[in-house]
Amino acid sequence: MKLLPLATGPASEPQKRRHQPRQATGNRGWEKYRQCLRWDFGFTCAFCLLHEADVARAGSEGWGTFTTEHFLPRSREPSRANDYTNCYWCCRRCNVSRNARDVETAEGRLLDPCRDAWAGALCVEAFEFRTVLPGDRDASRTLDVYDLNDPLKVRARRKRAQAISSALDLYRRSSAIIGRLSRQDKWFLSDLGTALRNQLEAAKRLVAFAAIPEDRVERCECQDEGEFSLPGWIDAQCIALS
């Protein structure tokens, strides 16, 4: 099982789309892309890099917390509303904070996760986004427009790191105790019971931070068999748990 990294860092290359869903038509046709987008962006907001597990313990589907973001706003480019390459998997807070602001203004251009390498412009330090180069107007504008350092987002990043590191620590230490006690001639049943209970508790907490959430759907709108795995840049950061 792959666990989420303590803090997800931005991709060092533009993100690649692996899904090619059938062209949707009609009013709100883009809703059909939902499952493709989830897998393509690794269940992670393309902008603030929060994972669905940071938002809901047993999957965020059904809560309206993750949405489809149109990089070129629907109000400006209605013809591209159902264009898959214009759709991004995005948390509701990022979507709401951007509203329908233009991609390019006098203050700078919004960074596109599928065209720009975000790691070259933005980095995550102490759970907050910072611009890599001082005076990078595009990066600053992206940071402001998507409100990447909204206190709730910062806290969600910090809490994930705390929870995963504590749960991993508890899991490893209780496993070591279980191994040690089982090698002894005299069993200490109450200690063994406590260690087993804690190992189970830690495992339950860790499962909640699985990189592929429980409510995934391995069915999508792609003509061929869809790619149901994590994107490489997220997979490389994940913690493998045996």
Place this chain on the structure above:
Amino acid sequence: MPEPDRANGGSPEAPPRLPARKILDGFRDLGVRDDPTEKLACEPSFNRYTAFWVLGETLDAGYAALEGMLLACPREARAVINGIRPAVLSYLAGRFDPMCGRFATDSSGRTRGLFATHAAIGVMRSLEGLESNQRLGREGFGQYLRAIGAEVACEGPEGIEALLAGCRAGDGVVENPEKPLIPTLTALYTASSILWYLGEDQSEKLGLTRFLEQHRLERFLFGCLKRHVVDGQWVSGFTIHPDHSELCVNTTFFGLRLMDRLGVSREARCDKEIERFLTLSHKDGGFSSTRWEPRSLNATYWGLRALKIVAPPTRWTDFLSRHRRSIGSFVASCRNPHNAGAPFAPDLARYGENCLATRYWLQIMRLLGVDLDDGERKRIFEFFRQRFDPATGGFRAYPGERVALDGFAAPELEQFLDGKDERLLAHHRQNTEGLKRPPFFSPDTHTIELYDRLVELEAAKGRSEGDTGAIEEQVEQTWRELRARQEVQAARYESVFDEEVLAPLRRGLLEIEEIEARLANR
């Protein structure tokens, strides 16, 4: 648990803690049934599955409480509703499942269906302050969906039709297509009510006829109208499904209302025989929904309304004048003897007063034309207002603590279940383990408004030439306000996360350290 938000209309006093034990005792007395489709006596929403969320907040309770507040004290209700609107909208957002376009009545998400969607529309209507004969309209519904960030095609005509078509199963309509339940007349009536609430320009009859024709449901509807001989006389009424034979007062009202909406004539639906059935179901001021059930407030309300439809006006007024005293005495006997305030239990056998029962009482009073005194109105209003839970933005069905939804936090529930029903316990564990976190992550309406203001200011700055100092200042001010708002939400998120996730891990680590120390000394 955060402090109640007084500014948002939350209750300044802590909710009364007593009834949890009594509610559970009530369940035990009545017996908790094995079959999820089998109903407990007289309250269709209670069975062994729903027994777990009665202490939590539900959409049905929200609908009943908001409507009840408006019925009791309209002016005060509007003020309270305006205060709590953002929290209620955020709650509605958490109850909406964009994948299937339906609302879920509680946080388990297992009860997504027509009833919950109907209740959600009811909540929206109450937020708008609409009377029972006023429609929300599709545009209004669409606006609410957008306000809660529901990204699904529900605002268009095809959206609602698709939602209703999704509930079409077998020969009728089911409440929730994901549940293997039989189609019911109640679900069909709920679908028709949704159509009515959202209808605008088209006439009620046209919309319903189209829906029935499109899904070939007339056979189902007319199949539910049955005739029996009771005491040597023909009686007619509606059953819940064409294959069922037992006539039911509640479904008789639903069937009558549907036929009324379709414009079916009195002769064709045998009004005289239906009137006879309703009269037989009435005893000592109350109605029993079916022959074997005790009298209840909801059956009494539906029975009276059904009678009003079928009986000629003179006979209806005659019935009311003859039975006014006994009806009043029956509904008064449903008042909870342990609570000096307003609340009502659904019937005499039940201890737990709840929002739905109290709203039925209010509606019966209205039907009887009884004018409540100011003190009574205030008490009822307070009862409903105190059901509001500022922590979730929802309304609790019962005045107990919000415990059942948080796993085994409820010692009362655990004690009740412990060793008494292993299967029930296992089912509860299974249900609670899969529960999701409340939607702390969704921005509330006020936060969204602040973001909108920032966008407007940015646009204004772009348009203006020369000195933009004043606009810059406003931008700064809006950012400060936004950050303060976000900080409150973040603190709430953090405290719940610490309590639910980090605290058990910390406790575990302490225990493990103690064992490690012991092992080192051995």
